[in-house]
Amino acid sequence: MVNKKKAIVLFSGGIDSATTLILARSEGFECIALTLNYKQRHSYEIKASENFLKDYNDIEHITFNIDLSHIGGSALTDTDISVPNVPSEGIPVTYVPARNTIFLSISSSFAERYEINDIFLGVNKIDYSGYPDCRPEYIEAFEKMINLGTKRGVEGNKLNIHTPLINMSKAEIILKGTQLKVDYSKTLSCYSPNEEGHSCGVCDSCRFRKQGFLDANIEDPTIYKKSKK
Amino acid sequence: MVNKKKAIVLFSGGIDSATTLILARSEGFECIALTLNYKQRHSYEIKASENFLKDYNDIEHITFNIDLSHIGGSALTDTDISVPNVPSEGIPVTYVPARNTIFLSISSSFAERYEINDIFLGVNKIDYSGYPDCRPEYIEAFEKMINLGTKRGVEGNKLNIHTPLINMSKAEIILKGTQLKVDYSKTLSCYSPNEEGHSCGVCDSCRFRKQGFLDANIEDPTIYKKSKK
Numbered sequence: 001m002v003n004k005k006k007a008i009v010l011f012s013g014g015i016d017s018a019t020t021l022i023l024a025r026s027e028g029f030e031c032i033a034l035t036l037n038y039k040q041r042h043s044y045e046i047k048a049s050e051n052f053l054k055d056y057n058d059i060e061h062i063t064f065n066i067d068l069s070h071i072g073g074s075a076l077t078d079t080d081i082s083v084p085n086v087p088s089e090g091i092p093v094t095y096v097p098a099r100n101t102i103f104l105s106i107s108s109s110f111a112e113r114y115e116i117n118d119i120f121l122g123v124n125k126i127d128y129s130g131y132p133d134c135r136p137e138y139i140e141a142f143e144k145m146i147n148l149g150t151k152r153g154v155e156g157n158k159l160n161i162h163t164p165l166i167n168m169s170k171a172e173i174i175l176k177g178t179q180l181k182v183d184y185s186k187t188l189s190c191y192s193p194n195e196e197g198h199s200c201g202v203c204d205s206c207r208f209r210k211q212g213f214l215d216a217n218i219e220d221p222t223i224y225k226k227s228k229k
Numbered sequence: 230m231v232n233k234k235k236a237i238v239l240f241s242g243g244i245d246s247a248t249t250l251i252l253a254r255s256e257g258f259e260c261i262a263l264t265l266n267y268k269q270r271h272s273y274e275i276k277a278s279e280n281f282l283k284d285y286n287d288i289e290h291i292t293f294n295i296d297l298s299h300i301g302g303s304a305l306t307d308t309d310i311s312v313p314n315v316p317s318e319g320i321p322v323t324y325v326p327a328r329n330t331i332f333l334s335i336s337s338s339f340a341e342r343y344e345i346n347d348i349f350l351g352v353n354k355i356d357y358s359g360y361p362d363c364r365p366e367y368i369e370a371f372e373k374m375i376n377l378g379t380k381r382g383v384e385g386n387k388l389n390i391h392t393p394l395i396n397m398s399k400a401e402i403i404l405k406g407t408q409l410k411v412d413y414s415k416t417l418s419c420y421s422p423n424e425e426g427h428s429c430g431v432c433d434s435c436r437f438r439k440q441g442f443l444d445a446n447i448e449d450p451t452i453y454k455k456s457k458k
Contacts, residue, residue, distance in 0.1 A: 066295050071335075073342035091380045097341035098334055101378050105330040106300075112326035113302035133378035141377050145370035149330050149362035151320045 004030040007118040013048035016122035019177035039069040048188035100133035124165040170212030185221035233259035236347040242277035245351035248406035268298040277417035329362035353394040399441030414450035
């Protein structure tokens with residue numbers, strides 16, 4: 001039996017990270033899905049992550065707690081800021097200050113601890129139209145920095161930050177995931193789902209999701225609060 | 230009255246960060262001391278931080294919790310690894326994987342949230358003989374990365390990472406702090422203090438501290454467990 005290479009995949013239970021996870025797995029990585037419980041408003045995200053992974057007993061799941069609501073400043077972590085129900089322009093209020101840097105730092109700490117050289121992150125075209133910490137130049141700068149700032153990095157065990165979706169649209173991601181048999185009915189994109197975990201259908205994230213399924217010409221399995229489905 | 234510039238100073242209650250904090254204050258910054266409670270073995274560090282700051286009612290203190298013991302891999306966070314009582318060679322077992330990257334990331338998130346452009350970190354010569362994430366090239370790479378990965382950074386509000394002690398020896402730091410009236414009897418360096426908060430006198434951190442006071446020709450106010458003082 002081949003000794004598989006391990007990888008850490010940042011996993012939120014949404015379309016992008018679920019596709020990234022299953023893509024890394026399909027490339028032969030033994031995956032550890034790392035879910036960050038950062039007290040985001042929708043803790044349903046954590047449940048969605050757990051539910052999704054029930055279909056994959058070869059994927060280890062680690063949940064790490066970091067309460068970013070103490071920092072605030074984002075509609076996702078600060079109850080004083082509303083999630084908008086109209087399209088955003090520029091950097092949206094759902095931007096969490098330095099979130100990907102914090103997430104990649106924690107992932108890098110796990111990677112160093114468990115002697116892992118590969119981290120996967122599901123950032124993509126749509127993200128980096130709005131979020132500065134999803135752009136290719138940022139990812140490159142993070143990779144350079146972390147290899148200067150870790151024991152393994154300076155010892156020559158380079159840490160690689162993989163972003164396989166970075167040039168893909170939402171439709172392309174959905175098509176790729178569908179090929180890999182990703183069950184999107186078990187993923188959650190909505191920034192403010194209701195108590196049953198049903199999506200609002202109007203936040204930026206829901207709109208991108210809906211449009212992605214439309215463009216991919218694949219039926220959207222999502223249950224939206226306001227739809228009759 | 231002049232509107233002071235705010236700065237975030239990473240503050241552990243040790244010699245280096247206490248000197249950095251008071252140095253930043255002496256340069257006219259309105260300081261927020263940020264203490265990371267990362268479930269390091271010696272939670273006495275948190276108490277020392279609080280005690281030190283009682284003398285400075287113009288400094289705001291924020292404590293942020295992140296439980297790095299779930300990651301482990303260091304004598305400071307993992308109870309399965311002992312703190313050595315003999316000098317270390319190379320990167321010591323007290324190295325916490327990617328610690329400064331995690332700490333600087335969290336500081337950067339706070340900085341972005343509160344529209345602050347300056348972060349101070351007390352890394353120095355002794356640190357970077359052993360810890361990769363204390364070296365000047367690492368700090369430069371972090372600064373570059375964070376300015377690409379934050380909203381304020383891409384909008385032109387550059388975040389500066391200040392490391393005023395980076396070229397100083399422990400003795401030089403102590404001499405500088407003494408000029409600034411830093412009360413070192415209220416600082417704690419030891420990696421494994423006893424229940425009363427008295428220092429062991431034999432860990433790397435105690436040894437550097439002792440030698441620093443000797444070299445600076447200043448009386449060491451520290452209470453060591455095994456000394457008669």
